[in-house]
Amino acid sequence: MIKAERKPLEEIYNMVKGYSSILSVGCGGCTSVCLAGGMRETILLNKELSDCFMKEGGKAVFSVVVTERQCNEEYTGDISDLVSECDCMISMACGVGAQLLAETYESKPVFPGLNTMFVGKDLDVGLYQQNCRTCGDCKLGYTGGICPITCCSKSLLNGPCGGTCLDGSCEVSRDIPCAWNKIYERLKAQNRLDNILNIHEPMEWIDKGPGILVQQGYESRYMKEEKK
Amino acid sequence: MKNSDKTTEVRIRRIINKKKGMIKLSLKVCVHCSICSESCFLYQSSRHDPTYTPSYKAINSIGRLYKKKGRVSEKEYDEIRELIWEKCVLCTRCYCPVGIDIPMLIASARSICREKGIFRTYDTGESKNK
Numbered sequence: 001m002i003k004a005e006r007k008p009l010e011e012i013y014n015m016v017k018g019y020s021s022i023l024s025v026g027c028g029g030c031t032s033v034c035l036a037g038g039m040r041e042t043i044l045l046n047k048e049l050s051d052c053f054m055k056e057g058g059k060a061v062f063s064v065v066v067t068e069r070q071c072n073e074e075y076t077g078d079i080s081d082l083v084s085e086c087d088c089m090i091s092m093a094c095g096v097g098a099q100l101l102a103e104t105y106e107s108k109p110v111f112p113g114l115n116t117m118f119v120g121k122d123l124d125v126g127l128y129q130q131n132c133r134t135c136g137d138c139k140l141g142y143t144g145g146i147c148p149i150t151c152c153s154k155s156l157l158n159g160p161c162g163g164t165c166l167d168g169s170c171e172v173s174r175d176i177p178c179a180w181n182k183i184y185e186r187l188k189a190q191n192r193l194d195n196i197l198n199i200h201e202p203m204e205w206i207d208k209g210p211g212i213l214v215q216q217g218y219e220s221r222y223m224k225e226e227k228k
Numbered sequence: 229m230k231n232s233d234k235t236t237e238v239r240i241r242r243i244i245n246k247k248k249g250m251i252k253l254s255l256k257v258c259v260h261c262s263i264c265s266e267s268c269f270l271y272q273s274s275r276h277d278p279t280y281t282p283s284y285k286a287i288n289s290i291g292r293l294y295k296k297k298g299r300v301s302e303k304e305y306d307e308i309r310e311l312i313w314e315k316c317v318l319c320t321r322c323y324c325p326v327g328i329d330i331p332m333l334i335a336s337a338r339s340i341c342r343e344k345g346i347f348r349t350y351d352t353g354e355s356k357n358k
Contacts, residue, residue: 028318028338032350039347066342068318068335075335081242125351 002030002094003128004037004114006045013052015111016088019060022049023086024113025079025101026066027093035126037092037114039066045092045113070097076104083108136211137203142195144186149203151179157200160184239343240298247336251294254328258283264330267323270315282322282330285311289337298340305346312337313348 016022024042031037046062053060065082067075070093088109091098094116102110118130133150140147149155153172159180163171170176187193214222264282265271271280278284289308292300312334320331
C-alpha cells in the first residue's frame with residue numbers, strides 16, 4: 001500500500017495561516033492504514049494547528065471529515081456541503097487524493113498535509129519499508145522476487161556491480177544488504193541461477209506524463225467512450 | 229446535552245438527510261435474495277458466515293442508524309463498527325441484482341460512525357516484535 005508521512009506542522013501552518021475556515025479532509029484508505037491521514041491523525045493535526053493559530057494571535061475554525069477513499073471521485077464529491085462552508089482544505093491523503101480533491105473543488109485551495117513516500121510493506125505498527133518503485137516493468141520474475149530497482153543502491157538491472165562486500169553488504173553502506181547478492185543466493189537456492197546470466201536491456205526511463213491504465217478485459221469499454 | 233453532542237447530532241442528521249431517498253429505497257427494495265454474498269470475497273473466505281453477506285452488513289448498519297436517526301446505543305455502535313470495518317473493506321465489488329448501491333450504504337454508515345468518534349483504529353498498540 002501507499003505509505004505517507006505528515007508534513008512538518010510549520011509547513012502546513014504557513015500554507016493555511018491566511019485562512020479562517022479550514023476543512024481537513026482525511027482519507028479512509030492507505031493513509032489511514034499507515035497511520036498518517038486517518039480520522040485520528042486529522043483530528044490531531046487540527047488541534048495542533050489550532051494551537052499555532054492561538055500562539056500567533058490568529059483565529060480560525062477547523063472542521064474534520066474523512067472520505068472513504070480520496071482517490072475516488074464518488075467519495076470526494078460527497079463532501080460538497082462541507083466544502084462550501086470552508087475557505088481552504090488540507091488533504092490528508094496521498095498525492096493522488098490531494099489532486100483529485102483540488103480537481104473536484106477547483107474554486108477552493110487544497111493544501112497537502114502529507115508527503116507521499118512510497119509503496120511499501122508493513123514491518124511493524126508505524127514501521128514501513130519501500131519495496132516497489134512502481135516502475136511499470138516488473139523484473140521480479142527473473143530476480144527471485146527481489147526488486148533490483150528498489151533494493152539495489154544503483155538500481156542495476158544486471159548485477160552485481162563489483163562493489164559487494166564479503167559479508168554480503170553494499171559498498172555504499174555496510175548497513176545495506178547487496179540486493180544482487182540476495183538475488184544470487186535466492187536464485188541459487190531455487191536452482192535458477194541461469195536467470196542472472198541473462199542480460200537485460202535498460203528500462204525506458206522516459207517521462208511519459210500521467211499514465212493511464214486500462215485493465216485487461218476493459219479495453220472495449222473505454223475504447224467506446226473515446227469514440228463518443 | 230453538551231454543545232458538541234448537539235453538533236454531532238446535527239451532522240449525523242445532515243448525513244442521513246443527504247442520502248435519505250437512496251437509503252429508504254434500498255432498504256425497501258432489498259428482497260434478501262443473498263445473491264450479493266457471492267460477490268463478497270470476505271463472505272467466501274469466512275466459510276459463508278451470513279454476517280458477512282453485504283446486504284446483512286448494510287441493513288444492520290445504515291438500516292439501524294437510519295431507522296433510529298443515529299440514536300443507537302453504544303453496544304449497537306460497536307456491533308455496527310465491526311460490521312462495516314472488520315467485515316467489510318469497501319472494495320466496492322458487491323453486486324446487487326436489483327441495483328442497490330451497497331458500498332454507498334456502508335460508506336454512509338461509516339460517515340455517521342465517524343461523527344460519533346467511532347472508527348477503525350489501525351494502531352492496535354501491539355508490536356509484532358515484542
